[in-house]
Amino acid sequence: MTAIKPLNISFxxxxxxxxxxxxxxxxxxxxxxxxxxxxxxxxxxxCGFCASNAYKGTPSENLINCSINxxxxxxxxLKKSQRxxxxxxxxxxxxxxxxxxxxxxxxxxxxxxxxxxxxNQVVEIYACKLIGKTPKTVIQFxxx
Numbered sequence: 001m002t003a004i005k006p007l008n009i010s011f012x013x014x015x016x017x018x019x020x021x022x023x024x025x026x027x028x029x030x031x032x033x034x035x036x037x038x039x040x041x042x043x044x045x046x047c048g049f050c051a052s053n054a055y056k057g058t059p060s061e062n063l064i065n066c067s068i069n070x071x072x073x074x075x076x077x078l079k080k081s082q083r084x085x086x087x088x089x090x091x092x093x094x095x096x097x098x099x100x101x102x103x104x105x106x107x108x109x110x111x112x113x114x115x116x117x118x119x120n121q122v123v124e125i126y127a128c129k130l131i132g133k134t135p136k137t138v139i140q141f142x143x144x
Contacts, residue, residue, distance in 0.1 A: 006062070006142070006143040007055075007057070007060045007062070007064070007115070007141060007142065007143040008140075008141075008142045008143070009051075009054055009055045009115065009140070009141050009142075010054070010138070010139065010140040010141075011050050011051060011053070011054035011055075011139055012050065012136050012137065012138050012139070013043075013046055013047050013050045013107075013136060013137040013139065014046075014134075014135075014136050015043070015046065015135060015136065016072060016073065016135040017043070017070040017071070017072065017098070017103055017106075017135070017136075017137045018039050018040055018042075018043035018103075018106060019040075019098045019099060019102035019103045019105075019106055020040060020102045020103075020105040020106040020109065040106065043106060043110075044106060044109060044110040045110070047106070047107055047110035047111060047137070047139075048110045048111065048114060051110070051111040051114045051115055051139075052114050055114065055115055059113055059114060059115060059116050059117045060115065060116045060117070060121065060141075060143055061116075061117055061121075062121065062143045062144065063121055063122075063123045063143070063144040064115075064116050064121045064122045064123065064124075064141055064142070064143060064144065065122075065123070065124040065125075065141070065142045065143075065144055066108070066122050066124065066125045066126070066127075066139070066140070066141055066142075067125075067126045067127070067139070067140040067142075068103075068104060068107055068125070068126070068127040068128075068137065068138070068139050068140075069091070069127075069128055069130055069137070069138040070096075070098075070100075070103050070127070070128070070129050070130065070137055071091055071130045071131070071132040071134070071135055071136050071137070071138065072094065072096045072129065072130070072131050072132075072135055073131065073132075073135045074086050074131045074132070074133070075094075075131070078131075086131065086132055086133050087133065089132075089133055090132070091130040091131065091132040092130060092131050092132070093128060093129070093130055094129060094130060094131040095129070096129045096131070098129070100127055100128075100129060103127070103129070104125060104127050107137065107139060108122060111139075111141075115141050116141070123144065124144070
């Protein structure tokens with residue numbers, strides 16, 4: 001009998017991380033239309049694409065541990081010592097003007113149905129906002 005390997009998947013999403021934004025509303029005649037902002041939709045689609053390239057199996061039904069590093073571009077106002085660290089491929093913790101809970105929601109919603117059936121399976125999350133040389137989102141999911 002073959003043992004089933006627990007899910008342990010890592011992948012990167014290139015580009016600046018985008019926080020989940022509220023849906024927008026517009027009126028078309030007497031109808032009200034709800035839509036997702038383009039920036040959010042594009043980031044979620046890219047996350048889903050990267051996840052489906054990294055994981056070809058069926059969505060997990062088990063509890064999930066999640067680790068996410070949101071790496072943003074370095075601001076121009078950095079000290080020389082900090083800039084040197086970043087040029088040497090180090091990432092620094094930084095207060096980026098984006099709420100971390102909205103960043104997490106953007107990622108979890110985009111991989112729902114690909115990595116896991118529902119994002120309520122995630123029982124443990126580690127997430128941090130960093131600045132680095134190359135903006136990206138580094139994601140890891142592990143079954144418990």
